[in-house]
Amino acid sequence: MSLHTPTELDxxxxxxxxxxxxxxxxxxxxxxxxxxxxxxxxxDGAQAWTLAQQLKPSLVLLDVQMPGQSGLEVLRSIKxxxxxxxxxxxxxxxKAQERDIEVGLIAGADFYLTKPFSPLDLLTRVEEALEL
Amino acid sequence: MVVLVAVAALAGVAVRTLGQQDAxxxxxxxxxxxxxxxATEIAGDLLLLQQVTAKLAANPQVPAIIxxxxxxxxxxFAGASPFSAGHLDxxxxxxxxxCSSRAIAPGAIYGAASWLQAAINSPVTAAxxxxxxxxxxxxxxxxxxxxxxxxxxxxxxxxxxGPSLAATLGGARQLEFLVTTNHDTTVLARSLQxxxxxxxxxxxxxxxxxxxxxxxxDLDGRTRLYDRSAVGSTPWFVYAGADExxxxxxxxxxxxxxxxxxxxxxxxxxxxxxxxxRRIVDPIRQLSLVIRGSTVGGAVDTVGxxxxxxxxxxxxxxxxxxxxxxxxxxxxxxxxxVAVVSERNYRTLFEGHPQPMWLYDVDTLAxxxxxxxxxxxxxxxxxxxxxxxxxxxxxxxxxxxxxxLQAMPxxxxxxxxxxxxxxxxxxxxxxxxxxxxxxxxxxxxRFVLAEDLTESxxxxxxxxESHARAEHSAELSRAKDxxxxxxxxxxxxxxxxxxxxxxxxxxxxxxxxxxxxxLAVMLQEGRxxxxxxxxxxxxxxxxxxxxxxxxxxxxxxALITRAVELxxxxxxxxxxxxxxDDLPLVRVxxxxxxxxxxxxxxxxxxxxxxxxxxxxxxxxxxxxVEIYVQDEGLGIPAQALTRLFGKFYRVEAADRxxxxxxxxxxxxxxxxxxxxxxxxxxxxxxxxxxxxxFFTVPIVREEAQTGDVLIVEDDSGFAHLVEAELEARxxxxxxxxxxxxxxxxVTRARGVVLDLLLPGLSGEAFLHRLRATRGxxxxxxxxxxxxxxxxxxxxxxxAGVTAVLRKGPGTASTAADLLSRSxxxxxxxx
Numbered sequence: 001m002s003l004h005t006p007t008e009l010d011x012x013x014x015x016x017x018x019x020x021x022x023x024x025x026x027x028x029x030x031x032x033x034x035x036x037x038x039x040x041x042x043x044d045g046a047q048a049w050t051l052a053q054q055l056k057p058s059l060v061l062l063d064v065q066m067p068g069q070s071g072l073e074v075l076r077s078i079k080x081x082x083x084x085x086x087x088x089x090x091x092x093x094x095k096a097q098e099r100d101i102e103v104g105l106i107a108g109a110d111f112y113l114t115k116p117f118s119p120l121d122l123l124t125r126v127e128e129a130l131e132l
Numbered sequence: 133m134v135v136l137v138a139v140a141a142l143a144g145v146a147v148r149t150l151g152q153q154d155a156x157x158x159x160x161x162x163x164x165x166x167x168x169x170x171a172t173e174i175a176g177d178l179l180l181l182q183q184v185t186a187k188l189a190a191n192p193q194v195p196a197i198i199x200x201x202x203x204x205x206x207x208x209f210a211g212a213s214p215f216s217a218g219h220l221d222x223x224x225x226x227x228x229x230x231c232s233s234r235a236i237a238p239g240a241i242y243g244a245a246s247w248l249q250a251a252i253n254s255p256v257t258a259a260x261x262x263x264x265x266x267x268x269x270x271x272x273x274x275x276x277x278x279x280x281x282x283x284x285x286x287x288x289x290x291x292x293x294g295p296s297l298a299a300t301l302g303g304a305r306q307l308e309f310l311v312t313t314n315h316d317t318t319v320l321a322r323s324l325q326x327x328x329x330x331x332x333x334x335x336x337x338x339x340x341x342x343x344x345x346x347x348x349x350d351l352d353g354r355t356r357l358y359d360r361s362a363v364g365s366t367p368w369f370v371y372a373g374a375d376e377x378x379x380x381x382x383x384x385x386x387x388x389x390x391x392x393x394x395x396x397x398x399x400x401x402x403x404x405x406x407x408x409x410r411r412i413v414d415p416i417r418q419l420s421l422v423i424r425g426s427t428v429g430g431a432v433d434t435v436g437x438x439x440x441x442x443x444x445x446x447x448x449x450x451x452x453x454x455x456x457x458x459x460x461x462x463x464x465x466x467x468x469x470v471a472v473v474s475e476r477n478y479r480t481l482f483e484g485h486p487q488p489m490w491l492y493d494v495d496t497l498a499x500x501x502x503x504x505x506x507x508x509x510x511x512x513x514x515x516x517x518x519x520x521x522x523x524x525x526x527x528x529x530x531x532x533x534x535x536x537l538q539a540m541p542x543x544x545x546x547x548x549x550x551x552x553x554x555x556x557x558x559x560x561x562x563x564x565x566x567x568x569x570x571x572x573x574x575x576x577x578r579f580v581l582a583e584d585l586t587e588s589x590x591x592x593x594x595x596x597e598s599h600a601r602a603e604h605s606a607e608l609s610r611a612k613d614x615x616x617x618x619x620x621x622x623x624x625x626x627x628x629x630x631x632x633x634x635x636x637x638x639x640x641x642x643x644x645x646x647x648x649x650x651l652a653v654m655l656q657e658g659r660x661x662x663x664x665x666x667x668x669x670x671x672x673x674x675x676x677x678x679x680x681x682x683x684x685x686x687x688x689x690a691l692i693t694r695a696v697e698l699x700x701x702x703x704x705x706x707x708x709x710x711x712x713d714d715l716p717l718v719r720v721x722x723x724x725x726x727x728x729x730x731x732x733x734x735x736x737x738x739x740x741x742x743x744x745x746x747x748x749x750x751x752x753x754x755x756x757v758e759i760y761v762q763d764e765g766l767g768i769p770a771q772a773l774t775r776l777f778g779k780f781y782r783v784e785a786a787d788r789x790x791x792x793x794x795x796x797x798x799x800x801x802x803x804x805x806x807x808x809x810x811x812x813x814x815x816x817x818x819x820x821x822x823x824x825x826f827f828t829v830p831i832v833r834e835e836a837q838t839g840d841v842l843i844v845e846d847d848s849g850f851a852h853l854v855e856a857e858l859e860a861r862x863x864x865x866x867x868x869x870x871x872x873x874x875x876x877x878v879t880r881a882r883g884v885v886l887d888l889l890l891p892g893l894s895g896e897a898f899l900h901r902l903r904a905t906r907g908x909x910x911x912x913x914x915x916x917x918x919x920x921x922x923x924x925x926x927x928x929x930x931a932g933v934t935a936v937l938r939k940g941p942g943t944a945s946t947a948a949d950l951l952s953r954s955x956x957x958x959x960x961x962x
Contacts, residue, residue, distance in 0.1 A: 021625050021629070023625075023626070023629040023653050023656070023657050024625065024628060024629060024632075026629075026649075026653060027628070027629055027632040027633055027636070027653070030633075030636060030646070030650070031632070031636060065621060067782075067784030068784055094617075094620055094621040094624040094625075114624075115624040115625060115627070115628035116624060116627045116628035116629075116630075116631040116632060117628060117632065118631075118632075118635055119632050119635050119636050119639075120635065120639060
């Protein structure tokens with residue numbers, strides 16, 4: 001996890017990656033790394049929710065299956081928080097979790113990607129979400 | 133009453149007879165006593181007179197008196213009974229009286245007396261003689277005066293002696309005394325008519341010439357019983373006669389008194405008997421009549437009567453008792469009748485019920501009672517049933533399950549089935565069994581109702597069964613879907629990394645450093661994917677029973693030691709071993725158990741990110757060997773302990789997010805342990821408190837530790853091949869997967885097939901030890917893949933191996949041949 005100081009972050013948009021698998025975080029981070037925004041990582045649901053409240057990220061890339069608070073719970077919390085109205089959410093799921101995708105979309109996720117996903121697709125979705 | 137009178141009469145007669153006897157005895161005794169007393173009295177008086185005369189004769193004045201002419205002198209005769217009358221004289225030898233207690237008549241009086249001359253020389257007692265002084269028949273007691281001058285004589289009259297004796301000794305008893313001289317010739321004294329008899333000869337009387345004793349009629353008309361007694365120093369006799377009639381009269385008086393007492397007593401008795409009869413016996417007899425007349429069913433008569441208060445009280449008590457008994461009897465009779473009727477009703481219900489019913493003893497399973505319907509349905513008679521147990525109704529294949537069910541605690545009311553019951557004719561029927569426990573006599577029994585399955589029940593049952601099947605298959609399918617979802621997720625994560633980084637590498641210009649990073653992740657995730665697939669397939673095989681296990685005796689200590697060596701990190705905290713001494717060999721698939729130990733050790737290291745000691749222990753516990761791995765790591769939350777061994781389950785806690793794993797390791801361990809018949813488990817005090825994983829494996833049975841040939845070979849496939857070849861040659865074998873295990877088993881084998889490349893201790897080392905402990909006697913065939921250096925071959929030759937074979941096709945067969953020959957030769961040698 002690379003975490004910049006909040007003073008710096010104020011000036012830039014933030015993207016939060018929440019996944020319990022370090023290899024996936026590394027992949028996503030490598031894929032979307034850009035000068036246009038700051039990338040922050042969380043390794044479980046609780047950490048993701050804490051960082052989301054602190055940083056008010058523009059985008060959260062949220063793994064559905066995480067230990068502790070699941071991705072869907074974090075999604076609901078974000079959507080219920082008036083301070084985070086502007087935060088967009090992309091779900092990262094396994095294909096088998098179709099039910100979760102449906103629940104996630106209803107709960108307000110903007111998009112979803114199933115693992116394994118194409119990094120280029122991911123980048124496209126991130127840029128779309130950030131309206132770059 | 134008559135008897136009483138008769139008894140009284142008899143008693144009277146007896147008393148009278150006894151009285152007569154007593155009277156004679158009394159009279160005889162009286163006579164004897166009186167005679168003796170009279171003799172004593174006479175003798176005493178005579179002695180007194182002799183003493184008096186002797187004393188007076190010795191008086192020095194007496195000669196002077198004799199020498200003087202009759203002068204003044206005074207003598208006093210103090211008479212005593214019976215000699216009450218008489219006088220005391222001093223008599224000169226010529227018979228003249230010089231001094232006398234009575235008035236002295238003139239002239240020589242006693243000159244003619246026969247006793248005088250004798251008395252001048254010595255004392256004399258003589259009688260009878262006629263005293264010239266008094267004219268009375270008398271007796272004399274005389275004592276000589278010194279110098280022969282004369283005598284002192286006491287002269288006593290005899291006539292008063294008899295009456296005196298009769299008066300002093302006879303009293304009112306009419307006793308008669310007779311005193312005679314020597315030889316009963318002359319009467320000296322007699323109490324009857326003394327004037328007639330004194331001095332008279334006895335000749336002609338009944339006393340003459342006889343002992344004079346016995347019964348005799350006397351002059352006075354009385355019959356007396358006589359006895360006699362000698363009188364002291366004299367030749368005299370005293371006869372005493374007691375009046376028999378008087379004694380008889382006295383006896384009569386007393387016997388009449390006794391008779392009166394007896395009759396009076398008898399009369400009192402009669403009165404008492406009458407009173408007793410009236411007051412006690414009669415009431416009791418009436419009471420007894422009433423008691424005898426009282427019947428169980430009949431009314432109780434009141435015993436109304438008079439008599440002693442105790443008896444009437446008794447009668448009242450009895451009446452009350454009878455009333456109570458009667459009411460209780462009536463009650464009991466009623467309830468017994470009710471019970472009999474009720475039992476009959478129930479029996480009718482049981483016997484006549486159209487469905488088979490029976491009772492059986494839950495301990496022996498023997499039938500206790502069956503109803504008609506059971507006999508009809510099953511084809512056995514009641515007697516046959518009584519000799520059977522409920523097992524006899526079961527099909528042979530159902531008996532184990534049935535017995536197992538019986539052994540379990542049964543619910544109060546139980547409905548089971550359908551059961552297929554065997555009928556006597558060999559056919560079967562399907563029944564539903566409803567049962568409940570009862571106490572039957574002194575048996576713990578169960579009452580059973582057997583219902584035949586009706587067509588609709590059968591259909592219903594089939595429907596239920598097919599539902600159950602459908603549900604089961606739906607459940608299986610759900611589980612399968614779930615598993616697919618889980619597996620798919622688990623596979624997608626590493627795949628996502630691999631595919632993603634590959635795409636990045638393929639589409640982007642990356643720095644060398646980035647490329648290396650990406651490739652490292654890809655490699656790591658690729659390996660993870662491989663491990664996952666392998667674990668998953670192993671688990672599938674284990675669960676499906678497709679992973680073949682080769683159970684063989686194994687030295688668990690060696691397995692643990694090897695696993696620990698694998699996980700020992702140089703410079704790291706050493707893993708502590710706590711192995712019980714003399715651990716028995718275990719029956720395991722060595723590779724699988726090694727995997728379990730390795731997995732637990734791996735987890736212990738992985739979940740102890742801060743280090744901490746790890747302990748591996750083994751000990752015998754409840755007939756198994758328990759192996760445990762204990763760490764001081766992250767620990768396990770309580771709610772996770774039970775799910776730990778499930779597939780893909782991983783403890784979700786922030787502290788272990790970075791720890792990778794397939795989530796299948798413990799599931800595999802559980803499967804391996806359970807296929808050994810062991811148990812696996814985990815304990816932890818909670819998060820941060822470390823954990824302890826343990827599992828058990830069975831101990832090798834003694835008989836599984838022997839065989840002709842010991843195969844020491846880590847490759848189970850090759851070992852199996854050798855085993856089969858040996859068996860074909862009639863040789864049994866034991867297999868040891870390592871040299872350590874072989875070390876335990878070698879004493880039980882006659883030959884060895886030895887691989888050189890073994891885990892842990894090498895084949896060469898084993899051979900060396902074998903030769904050291906058992907000498908060269910045991911044939912050893914070495915089989916190996918190893919390219920032997922000449923020195924190694926030489927060493928083996930020196931160790932006396934039978935052959936060294938290089939593993940390849942046919943090696944197993946050759947090894948078996950060689951050993952077979954060696955062992956046969958050994959047999960011949962014996």
